[in-house]
Amino acid sequence: MRASVGDVRLQDFWSRLREQFGPMRAESVARDHVFSSLGGRSAVEAIDAGLPVRRVWLAICEEFDVPRKER
Numbered sequence: 058m059r060a061s062v063g064d065v066r067l068q069d070f071w072s073r074l075r076e077q078f079g080p081m082r083a084e085s086v087a088r089d090h091v092f093s094s095l096g097g098r099s100a101v102e103a104i105d106a107g108l109p110v111r112r113v114w115l116a117i118c119e120e121f122d123v124p125r126k127e128r
Contacts, residue, residue, distance in 0.1 A: 066110045066111070067104070067110055069110075070104075070110045070113070070114055071083070071087075073114065074086065074087060074100075074114075074117070077121075077123055077127065078121075086100065086117060086121070087099065087100040087101050087117075088100070088101050090120070092116050092117070092120055094116045094119065094120070095108065095112075095113060095116050100113045100116070100117060103116075114128070115128065
């Protein structure tokens with residue numbers, strides 16, 4: 058079974074998140090932090106609601122001042 062493009066992007070999202078924040082904090086950032094730029098949703102809620110993974114990732118980067126070269 059092949060992974061779909063969406064699955065690959067989601068895997069990349071989680072990989073980048075863990076790389077940037079560490080495995081424990083990444084989960085908290087994605088599930089517990091509410092982003093006004095994502096309509097008052099957590100990252101996981103925004104992805105589940107159909108927002109593009111890239112948009113969610115960039116919202117996290119903006120909120121947590123991730124350096125541009127690491128986005």
